[in-house]
Amino acid sequence: MTLKSNSPVLAFYQQCLPFSLLTEAQQQFAESHSHIAYFAKADNTVAVNYSQPQLYLVRSGAFELRSDQGQLIDRLGEGDYFGFPSLLTGDKVSNQVRIIEDGLVYVLSETGFNQLCSESREFQRFFNRQQATRLRHQQRFSSRDHSSTIxxxxxxxxxxxxxxxxxxxxxxxxxxxxxxxxxxxxxxxxxxxxxxxxxxxxxxxxxxxxxxxxxxxxxxxxxxxxxxxxxxxxxxxxxxxxxxxxxxxxxxxxxxxxxxxxxxxxxxRTELPNLASLLAQAEDVAALVQLSLQFMPLLQQMIAADARAEEVGRVLTLLADAVTQRLTQLAIKQLGEPPMAWCWLCFGSQARMDMAGQSDQDNGLLLERDPNEAEASYFAEFAQIVCDGLNACGYIYCPGNIMASNPKLRVPVELWQRKFNYWLEQPDPNATLNASVFFDLRPLAGRRELGQQLHQWLIEQPKSPLFLAHLTGHALQNSPPLGFFRQWLLEENGQQQKSLDLKRRGLLLINDIARLHALSCGSEEVNTLKRLQAAMAAGALTRNDALNLADAHEFIGHLRLSNQGKQWQAGEPLSNNLVPDSLSELSRHQLKLAFRVAQRGQDGIGLRYRRQL
CATH class of the missing domain: 3.10.580.10 (CBS-domain)
Structure with a gap:
């Protein structure tokens, strides 16, 4: 399609990196060497002619970049590019571009691309960085060899x-x-x-x-x-x-x-060959504390191996699970056999299996029946031993007292059901706050069937539109740190630096979005990525929106873990705060895109669930 004099291509180039870094004359040059292509989903793949390389800029639609073995390398949406590796290297590239949704693509000729690279070092650097990132992504999808994530x-x-x-x-x-x-x-x-x-x-x-x-x-x-x-x-x-x-x-x-x-x-192939068995066999809390000192070096190894945030979070959670399970065994060894069946419950990030380098503990104790005074005394001591042990191992006491050592969270099945019913039927601010924490639930130790039955009962309870609306209101209290013209909204961190809270302003927003959709469609999943998949299967999210939210969650999570690794190496306290100036221009651009995805996800739940307020 030939461009007209007032084509929208120039306007798009002016707001899209790296074209936005060019002079007005260079942007007009790019427009004059571009044409518009339309790709229909029915065609399945883009017929890229690598013998005559061109730069493809996605204006709308969704695409997937895959290796010649069919392995996923990248997902592409508005503002993303493909075709540039052959322009940079001159080699034929065998990657496939699959069409996920119908889309418009702006195509810049090889002549135009080369001219702009010769005139603008920033333009050329941008695509060199993009190429390096693609290569890392391809390795991440096809050749991860860290023994923890195989x-x-x-x-x-x-x-x-x-x-x-x-x-x-x-x-x-x-x-x-x-x-x-x-x-x-x-x-x-x-x-x-x-x-x-x-x-x-x-x-x-x-x-x-x-x-x-x-x-x-x-x-x-x-x-x-x-x-x-x-x-x-x-x-x-x-x-x-x-x-x-x-x-x-x-x-x-x-x-x-x-x-x-x-x-x-x-x-x-790691320095922790026997960690799993050592955790299971630890003789006392002191031994668990010593083993827990090895968790951060493992995090560093996984980050160095470019493991995905999803996988790192799962490994860190499995370590926390192993510590918790061994602590319950040590408590029984100290106190004697429990007087009734019980189940240790975990909530929040441990339940979702997305823990990071610093996580507090969120847990409770489910009892088979109402205990008498002696039985209640046993479980009070039992819970205190486990919670104290977790704190000693680096899983600090919950500031909100969401712990089994709290007698209100150490109750029989009927009382847990009564709590959940209250939160479902009386969706005041405190109830919706509790729902956002306790509805992420996973049985961890003891008679897990008790916890599984409670979770199944919870899933089967009707979720009224009013409850979902109040839960949405709570989920929208925080927003991504983007101001006018997509500038950062920075906050003071502990060192009085202006920073971004990647957890509160990013990851938790996507967790909230996924939880709402999962509760609405009756999904049993607790993990955020699995909830997004369930929401997509139920029609609550389009495939494109679900994949974008999953990618945004992965990207923000990866930055958070990498930043915590750097903080640990520097001897600094671990936090969720990231100073954006520490990132490359490309990473800042990608982070803004990830926050925009979270923002659109919030807009979606606002339209879908807030109508009852």
Whole structure:
């Protein structure tokens, strides 16, 4: 399409980096060497002609940049670019550009691009930085090799060796010997289990059983399993806590592989090879405190490996989970067996599994029934031991007293249900504040079925439009730190510097948006990214909006963790505050885009849920 004299391209160039850095004459030159292209979703991909390279600037629509193996490299929306790597290097680029939504694209010719690069160092630097960022993204998606973030499905042994439960132990031993393996899985309509070489030693030979003994008699029924998509580090913690050496792997409710402790040990390339087992075996609080000192070096390693914020947050949460679970075991060791069933609940970031380098504790205790005076005294001491231990390990006491040591949060099922009902039916400011914290709930230790039943009950309770409207009002009390003309709205931090609160002004906003949509559509998910996916599946969010919010959450989270890593290295207190001048121009630009996404998400929940006020 040929441009007309009053085309909107110039106006867009004047507000879009790096064209906004050019002189007016250079912007007009860019306009004169540009044309408009339209790409329809039905075409699936953009037919980029890399033999005649051009710069493509997205004016509207949504696109995905993928490698030639189909791996996601970047998601592109308004103001984003593609095609420039071939302009910078002169090489043919094999990346695919997929069309997610119909869009208009402004296309700058190779002649125009090269001329502007020669005239403006800032223009050329911008695209060089963009290229470096793309390469980091591609590596992040395709070749992450930090042992903590490798997915279990990439290291499991598959296909698995199976045997019938009616087979004899001699047949099982022969099959293991022939295949050179140490375990067999049993997966039948009415029977699921695992038999290992250790079972043959301890349950057959040591007990003097016959070689004709059926496998069903000595196998472990309903074994601990892991999902194929979990991280290796999570599997390590799970195996250490359960004291097992073989972990069956499930995918879509089918056993698809198996991982052994030896498999995981061979993967270790960090300075923390035994951290999972050491946490599970710590003899006292002092030992846990010493182990917790290694968490920040692990954070540094993961940041250096360019791990995603989602993965780093999950690992940090798993560490907090392991510390909490061991503290509950140490409390029982000190106090004796509990007088009734109980479940330790975590709330907030630990429930969402997005903890950072500095997190306070948010927890409660769910009791099976109303305790008598002696039982209440036991659980009061139990909760105090765990909360004190968490504080000693760096998970500081909650300033709002949202802790199991608070007797109001150490109550039976009926009282928890009464609390939630009050918050649902009386949505005053305090109730909506509580809902924003306590509706992010995850059972962590003890009889988890109690917590799962409470969470399921909560999901099934009707969420009135008035409740959602009040919760929206609370979610809109804070806004992204953007003023007129997208300038920063800075706040004083602890060092009297002007800074951005990445948590309060960014991450929490997206958490609030995701929680609202999840509660509205009845999703059981607690993790923010999974809530966004559930909202997209339910039609509460478009695919483009959900992906943009997920990307914004990832980008802000990554900056927050990187900044905390720098603070730790400098011996400074960890905080969520970032001085924007410490960022490159490109990172500041990307951060503003991320905040704009959060702002549009807030506009969306305001229109959708506030009509009842």
């Amino acid at each position: 997915k279990l499905k990439t290291v499991m042994s598959t296909p698995v060796q199976r045997i019938a439960s009616s087979a004899t132990v001699q047949q099982a031993a022969q099959q293991m010997a022939q295949a050179g393996i140490s375990a067999l899985l049993i997966e039948e309509a009415d029977n699921c289990g695992i038999i290992t070489d250790r079972d043959l030693r301890n349950r057959v030979l040591a007990q003097g059983l016959s070689l004709d003994t059926p496998v069903a008699q000595v196998m472990t029924s309903k074994p601990v399993c892991a999902d194929a998509g979990v991280m290796v580090f999570e599997a390590q913690l799970l195996m250490a806590q359960a004291d097992i050496h073989h972990l069956p792997v499930r995918e879509q409710d089918k056993l698809v592989g198996i991982v052994t402790s030896s498999d995981l040990l061979r993967l270790e």
